[in-house]
Amino acid sequence: MPARNILVINCGSSSIKFALVNEAQEHFPLSGLAERLGSADAVLHWQRDGGKDSLAIPNADHRIALAHLLPMVQGAADGHLHGIGHRVVHGGESFTRARRLDDQVIATIATIAPLAPLHNPAALQGIEAALKLFPTLPQVAVFDTAFHQSMPEHAYRYALPEALYREHGVRRYGFHGTSHHYVSHRGAQMAGLPYASSSWLVAHLGNGSSTCAIVNGESRDTSMGLTPLEGLVMGTRSGDVDPNLHSHLARNLGWNLEKIDHMLNNDSGLLGLSGMSNDMRTLEQAREQGHPGAALAIEVFCYRLGKSLASMSCALERLDGVIFTGGIGENSPLVRSKTIAHLKLLGLALDDAQNARCVRGVAGPIEAAGHPRVLVVPTNEERQIALETLASLG
Structure with a gap:
């Protein structure tokens, strides 16, 4: 054929x-x-x-x-x-x-x-x-959301009145599903493990970013929620903030919902913290030149990412590896290094030379010898969509 x-x-x-x-x-x-x-x-x-x-x-x-x-x-x-x-x-x-x-x-x-x-x-x-x-x-x-429909109810429900979920669908859905699916399957292939009995933490990092816990080929938890605003610090999105921030800004600054929503989605994240850019490449260059806002943005990004991966580990019984993907995940040895440094309790550590090698489409393991597996896996959402299309056609 x-x-x-x-x-x-x-x-x-x-x-x-x-x-x-x-x-x-x-x-x-x-x-x-x-x-x-x-x-x-x-x-x-x-x-x-x-x-x-x-x-x-x-x-x-x-x-x-x-x-x-x-x-x-x-x-x-x-x-x-x-x-x-x-x-x-x-x-x-x-x-x-x-x-x-x-x-x-x-x-x-x-x-x-x-x-x-x-x-x-x-x-x-x-x-x-x-x-x-x-x-x-x-x-x-x-x-994008379909891969995460395997999450258990205790992972996708918010602690809100039942009617908001039953009548209005207010729950955690998750996004980047095609990417998380593709790279976890590819990571299992690279590691020589059967996908249907493997266990991964995945960080999809770009202008939009999310983490995911994947067990036996199924999403068990993910950082994005009802909307793609929940979770990690992103390019222009704030990620998690105090839920009462909206009323605080409305009472004290007179902001309406539209202004607050725009600020959280378009003026926050790396851009808001640095005061200069939502592009990690620009921020890394500025950090090298001593720009304090760029340095802070990178530190917050990596710390919050480490916290998210640690929390996702609650959904795993064992860890076969951590996977970095997306534009930042595939191309920033600095972000990978700083993030893994926050996860020492999981026993993670990187080989500096291998970490530096994996940029511009180069995939492979980057963990230090004797430590749990860490992989860089370039994503390919278009191919995953094509594969799922073919599967639907038979």
Whole structure:
């Protein structure tokens, strides 16, 4: 049977990130980004066969952008496209796995939209456009939250009145599920362990960051909650704060909910602490030059990350290893070193040379000899979405 091709689509409100994934090839035959959709500056960027190109598509919406993309996809797939996998951020409690799209699935995604008002409506735009352009092609929704639906109730429930959960779905859902799933499976392969009987702590670190405890291939706890704001310090997100901060700011500064929400999501995290940037690379350079805000931001980021990983260990009976992934996790030896230094009670320690080697896509073990396993595993969410799409298609 020839290797199958899946087009992976990740839609934002004004963008489409895409990748053509061939199950037998490590690299994507085609990938790119359509951005600024709906404006006069809309543009389509793509990479194919090592070359890069762009096309202006003024005022294009999602459907027009996908229509421009179609000939490229068919060409890169040699006319053999087997399905489309759509990334959908929130599946609520309705979806525990990827699902082939039909009217009922689409209606349920729309019903869940209040839990992810910035993401699910955008995904539905892409789904609607793709179904019109590819009406006979199998299409699948892959949910960020689905991997975490294996969490036990004591991990996902908040200590709030029962009605808020039963009637309004207020609970912890978790995100980055495709990444946590992919790297824990890949980590088990790298370690020569059966995934179905292995136990991991994973740190997905980027502009959005989360940790996850994974036991026998299932999420048992994760740091993000009802929204992606809960948990770690992130690029511009605060992570955990005192729940009474909202009323404190409202009473003392007269801030409304919209202003507080914007501050916590857009002006906080590494950016808020440093006063200069949400980019870890910029902060590491500034720290070397003596910038106190950059140094503080990195220290807080790593300490809070260490605390989160330690708390996730409550969900494990044993530890087969810690995995770092995501843009920061894969490329910052400093963050890995500082974080592991906070976890001495777990017996963790790094080999400095191995830690320094694992950057720019280099994977491998970085633990010191005689200490528990620590791995750097580059994530590949597009490939995981493609794999789950293929599994749904049979």
